Amino acid sequence: MIHPVIPYLVAAGLFGLGAYGVLVRRNAVLLLMAVELMLNAVNLVLVTADTTVRAALPLGGQVFALFVIVLAAAEIGVGLALVLQMYRLRQSIAVDEVPLSDPETEQLAGPTVGSGVWG
Amino acid sequence: MTVQPADVLLGALGALALGAGALAVTTRQLVRAGLWLVVALGAVAGEYLVLTAEFVAWVQVLLYVGAVVVLLLFAVMLTRAPIGASAGLDRTRWPAVLVGGGAGVGLAALLVYAYRWSTVPLPASDNATGRIGAQLFRSWVLPFEVLSVLLLAALVSAVVVSRPDIGARPEARANAGPGERA
Numbered sequence: 225m226i227h228p229v230i231p232y233l234v235a236a237g238l239f240g241l242g243a244y245g246v247l248v249r250r251n252a253v254l255l256l257m258a259v260e261l262m263l264n265a266v267n268l269v270l271v272t273a274d275t276t277v278r279a280a281l282p283l284g285g286q287v288f289a290l291f292v293i294v295l296a297a298a299e300i301g302v303g304l305a306l307v308l309q310m311y312r313l314r315q316s317i318a319v320d321e322v323p324l325s326d327p328e329t330e331q332l333a334g335p336t337v338g339s340g341v342w343g
Numbered sequence: 344m345t346v347q348p349a350d351v352l353l354g355a356l357g358a359l360a361l362g363a364g365a366l367a368v369t370t371r372q373l374v375r376a377g378l379w380l381v382v383a384l385g386a387v388a389g390e391y392l393v394l395t396a397e398f399v400a401w402v403q404v405l406l407y408v409g410a411v412v413v414l415l416l417f418a419v420m421l422t423r424a425p426i427g428a429s430a431g432l433d434r435t436r437w438p439a440v441l442v443g444g445g446a447g448v449g450l451a452a453l454l455v456y457a458y459r460w461s462t463v464p465l466p467a468s469d470n471a472t473g474r475i476g477a478q479l480f481r482s483w484v485l486p487f488e489v490l491s492v493l494l495l496a497a498l499v500s501a502v503v504v505s506r507p508d509i510g511a512r513p514e515a516r517a518n519a520g521p522g523e524r525a
Contacts, residue, residue, distance in 0.1 A: 225462045226349045231390055232454040234357030238364055238383070240447020245368030247439035251432055253418045254373065257380050260411060261364050264387050267399075275394045276463040283471075283478045289399050290479070293406050294490050298497035300411050304418045305501040311422045312507075320434060 228276040231268055239265035252307045252317040256300060263296045349465065352393045360386035371428040377416045384408050395468040398475050 238261055245258025267289045274285025311317050363382035370376050384407045391400035479487060503509050 225347050225464055226353060226394075227458075227460060228463050229455060229458040229460065230350060230353045230357060231394065232458060233451050234353075234360055234390065236450035236454055237357075237361045237447050238387075239450060240443045240445075241361070241364045241368050242443075243446045244439045244443025247442055248368070248433045248436055250434055251373065253415060253422065253424075254368075254376055254432065256418075257376055257415055258368055260380065260407070260415075261367065261383065264384060264407070267403075268387055268390060271391055271394055271396045271399055275396065275466060281478070281482055283475050284482070286396050286399050286475055287479050287483050289396070290402060290475075291483075291486060291490060293399075293402055294494065297406055297411060298494055300414055301501045302497050302504070304414055305504040307418055308421055309504055309507075317422050318431075 226276075228272055231272040235265040235268040235272070237265075238262070238268065250318045250320055252310065252319050253304075255319060256303050256307070259303075260296065260300070263292060267292050349393055353390060356386045356389040356393065359383075360390070371430070371432055373419045373424040373429065373432075374416065374426075377412055377419060380415070381408055381412050384412070395465055395471060397468065398472040 242258045242260075242262030242265060245261060246255055249255045249258060270285040270289040270292070272285075274283060274289075277285075279285070307317055310322070314321070360383045363379045363386060367376050367379035367383055370379060384403065388400045388403040388408070391397075391403060
């Protein structure tokens with residue numbers, strides 16, 4: 225016998241911490257870590273619901289948790305490739321310094337081009 | 344209102360996960376954030392074990408603690424993070440506290456309202472992994488195959504993003520030197 229509210233509360237707390245981290249962090253790698261915390265909160269809800277609810281299709285929650293883990297792995301792979309490319313282009317991975325306009329001319333004139341990506 | 348051993352384990356592992364998660368999103372040292380993330384994800388894997396989801400727990404240990412955190416630490420080191428504490432990691436706190444705290448407290452209130460202090464028996468855990476495999480390859484086999492295609496697409500896109508000579512503008516490609524022109 226368990227009280228399902230305990231893991232649900234843990235999941236709610238983890239989601240709140242992840243949302244806080246996503247909004248407060250400037251470093252892109254730390255931001256991805258906070259996204260992982262949010263994904264883990266969702267997985268915890270899925271597994272807890274699967275354990276505590278009698279579903280017509282059994283174990284669907286655990287299968288969904290496995291799918292979410294695979295999606296998180298794909299997301300972290302592509303996300304880190306983007307972060308590393310951003311570091312090579314701009315020598316910085318602060319997400320609030322990313323230009324929203326077309327950076328082409330700025331980069332070609334900038335100081336980081338020569339030893340950077342196209343040099 | 345008796346307290347069961349499983350409840351004690353769930354509460355202790357949950358407190359560990361929450362504490363390590365809070366440290367991971369507030370610490371000023373980049374590498375330590377990754378290590379606190381290991382503790383948080385490991386504690387969540389322990390919760391899965393208590394909830395009789397052994398297969399998900401070990402997949403979590405293998406993929407998250409094993410692969411994802413190692414990738415994150417690689418990225419921390421490849422972006423030349425300083426060893427000690429670094430300033431300027433965080434921006435203004437109060438909007439994030441507002442949104443994060445609001446999301447956490449709101450979800451917690453909703454879940455407490457929905458579940459109160461009800462108890463549920465844990466299911467029998469005999470051959471749970473075999474039953475998950477049967478479900479995965481009977482009911483969920485199409486999403487499973489779609490996910491394999493998605494993993495391939497993610498792999499290819501990560502390679503394409505990391506290679507600057509693929510998909511660059513023509514003038515940039517001209518700068519890349521002879522032999523790179525496609």
